Amino acid sequence: MGQMTTAVLCCLMLITSLIAPSHACTSFCFDTPNGPIYATNLDLMTGEGHVFVNRRGIAKEGYRSSTTGVTAHWVSRYGSVTFNLVGRELPWSGMNEAGLVMSTMQLNASRCPAADERPPLSEASLVQYVLDTCGSVQEAIAEVAPVRLPQQECASHYMLADATGDCATFEFLDGQFIVHHGESLPVKALANAPYAAGVDYMEQGLVPADNPGASVERVAAAADKMASYEPGQGVAPVDYSFGVLTETVVAPKRWWSDMFHEPYTRWNVVFDINKQKVHFRTVKCQTVRHLSLSNFDFACEAPMLMLDVNAKLEGNVEGSFTAYDHEANLEIFRTFCDKWGIDVSEESAMALVELFESFECAP
Secondary structure, eight states: OOOOOHHHHHHHHHHHHHSSOOTTOOEEEEEETTEEEEEEEEEOSOOOOEEEEEOSSEEEEOSSOOTTSOOOEEEOOSOEEEEESSSTTOEEEEEETTSOEEEEEEOTTOOOOOOOSSOBOOHHHHHHHHHHHOSSHHHHHHHHTTOBOOGGGOOEEEEEEOTTSOEEEEEEETTEEEEEEGGGOOSOEEOSSOHHHHHHHHHHOOOOSOOTTSHHHHHHHHHHHHHTOOGGGSOOHHHHHHHIIIIISOOOOOHHHHHHTOOSEEEEEEEETTTTEEEEEESSOOSOEEEEGGGSOOOTTSOOEEEETTOSOOEEOGGGOEEOOHHHHHHHHHHHHHHTTOOOOHHHHHHHHHHHHTOEEOO
16 A cells, blocks of 8 residues: 555544544444344534444455564445435444444543554544454454554543344553453443543442543443333334433533534434444434445445445435445545644645545455
């Protein structure tokens, strides 16, 4: 791939540090009689983005080097559908064809390890890397343990779930990779405080000093709603999950919410894992749309597909996806930078987009 310019690396550092500046995102994994449901909110000042269909068999490479000059290399084993704020290869959340789901939430307490010989991945690239290479939570734990995130791009934590209902959270605290899984994961919900703080609040009523958007209270509220679900009451699990997202863990309002008369919660996404279905709605298109991963061709030779997340559609949107569009991808990248005040030259923007477009089928 060659070395990237300093300007592009600085641009990427800013971008990836802002992909999760969401002080009130909430995710939860809901065990139902028909299998696990994973639900998540994107809470942010802006809500433009795309849904991407990512193919298997693609050779990929990280853009940052280790202290020994080595970059990360991998080939995607699984196809996936992802929700991307900034553009191709930089997802906020998604699900792969094995049923593994992963989503990002901001965590101010994140502290990643110092640079070493391990090839680093950015926070957003980590989501795509896991969805590309792992078919279960157990595999993801093993795969991420040796990965390093750059200290300059360390502001998030993650929640994962798979088709068995297994769930885990990934955090980088005090330079260590922290996993909550199995017995150490009594609550399948995560917001914007460290996972342990949510448990402490539920067990002891302790509110942490850093509690963005009533984070631990949202975790407790999500847990309570999951525990009180009654399958025989006529509300489908997907509909119930949307209700939790829009009524129980909805983000507190921000000053710009009043100014623009828009909610702070921008996207609601519900993954029905066993059915391989994704349901989503946005502030700009409040009808619930859905798609099934089983109806997409994830073969390397198939065209890469994308869809504007705010497209005015309803119901099944599988037929509305179009072939990857360079200009549309570049435009969403520019829009994100403009709204966040990131000064990016035309040359740097093109270099970033073309970097990800260079990924091809593995030999």
